[in-house]
Amino acid sequence: MNRNLFFLWQGQVISQLGMQAYTIAMMFWIMESSGSSAAMSVIFALSTLPQIIFGPIAGVIADRHANRKIIIWCDLIRGSTVLVMAAVLFSDLFSTAQVVIFFAVTACINGGCKAFFQPAIDAWIPDLTTREKLPQVMATFGSTTQATMVLGQASRGILFTLLGAPLLLLVDAVSYFLSALSECFIKQKTQDNSDRAIAITASFKSYKDDLLTGWRYLAGTSGMVPAALFVASINFFIAPVMLLLPFYVANQISAGAEWYGFLLAALALGSIIGYSHSNHLKQVLKKRSSLMLVSLHCFAFSLFIFSQSHHVYLSSFSFFTAGILPGFV
Structure with a gap:
């Protein structure tokens, strides 16, 4: 694993750990404070909705733009929103209903970032390694993601019991900022982004054509x-x-x-x-x-x-x- 891949892998691991912390802190705070499964279901829906909306175009955008900027900005935005969420819980100035609304907004923003984050990672990896080593690198990233989920889920439940939701969210926010810092050390070649020279209408048509090509491939491949x-x-x-x-x-x-x-x-x-x-x-x-x-x-x-x-x-x-x-x- 070369230097660039190491920093990308390190950032992904830290980001995954943070994601597990947020989920556990949010779910147990809502359960203990409101006891409402309906509120929890709405928040989960809001976290998934941006991925449904932006999912089809996220891969296209990741293929055509600087993945480094996409990944760093996603981590910075998620870190900032979770930091605000931690401050809301620390302040104890808001009612349970208001905090649930804050959680809902945070879930929606984080869901949007997640929709762009993983496609950008997947699109960037082939540019950071050779064709011969690509299967091994993809396997390493995939297995690491699964292992991080196991570690994160097991440890975050214990940390929630020891620290409580506000401190756990603060740890989560810091993990996103550390992930963004790690990704800043990755060197990416400057790309000539031709989209900037194309009119808005032509650029939209280009995105639409790429998206339709993907859907046609899906529909035209037997069993897909x-x-x-x-x-x-x-x-x-x-x-x-x-x-x-x-x-x-x-x-x-x-x-x-x-x-x-x-x-x-x-x-x-x-x-x-x-x-x-x-x-x-x-x-x-x-x-x-x-x-x-x-x-x-x-x-x-x-x-x-x-x-x-x-x-x-x-x-x-x-x-x-x-x-x-x-x-x-």
Whole structure:
């Protein structure tokens, strides 16, 4: 890994850790202060909406503009918004409803930054390494992201218990600023951005053409659309589980915030194992459709056991198993 890749990798790791801290602080503060799952669902929707809106064009923009600036600005904006959020909680001047509104605005801004951040990372990596080393570098970044999720989720639950939401958000904000600082040391060749010389109408047409080309490729490639709908349906039906998880931890298994982090870490660790062993299992079962069908039924059974459990260790094991099976899918 060369110098530029190291700074990019380091910034991504720090940023990922910060993201886990914000999610846990936000969810448990809302649960403890308002007890409203509806407020939490609205905030999650607001954090996802910008990614739905900007997701299709984010990749196009990342391909055509300086990725370094996009990534640094995303980290700076996220760090600033979370810092304001920490100040709001520290001040204790606002009502619960007002703080929830602040969380909603922060979630919306951070969701917009996230929509541009990851495509910019993915588009930049090939420019920072050779074609021969690209698969290894992509694998390193992918595995690091998963490992960081496990570490971040496990540790942030403990930190929330020890520090509370305001201090944890302050740590989160600092992590984003450190990530931006790390990315400032990456050297990127100056690119001749031809878009600046094109009229606004022509520039818009260029973006639109690139976007339509991507959609045509998706629609014209056999199996792509059903696969996308299949994955989307799984995400749609699993969303309520993640939304209600803090209430499950507090009310059903009578545990603290640290166990919320442990459960998410178990899910992420299971996912890593599922991904890493899926190719071997596919060769054993021969047919992908059989593997997917068996995995989905076992996944549903694991979630059923999880829903009935009142013990932290059984909940952890069933959630860990539930993480493995979508990895196969």
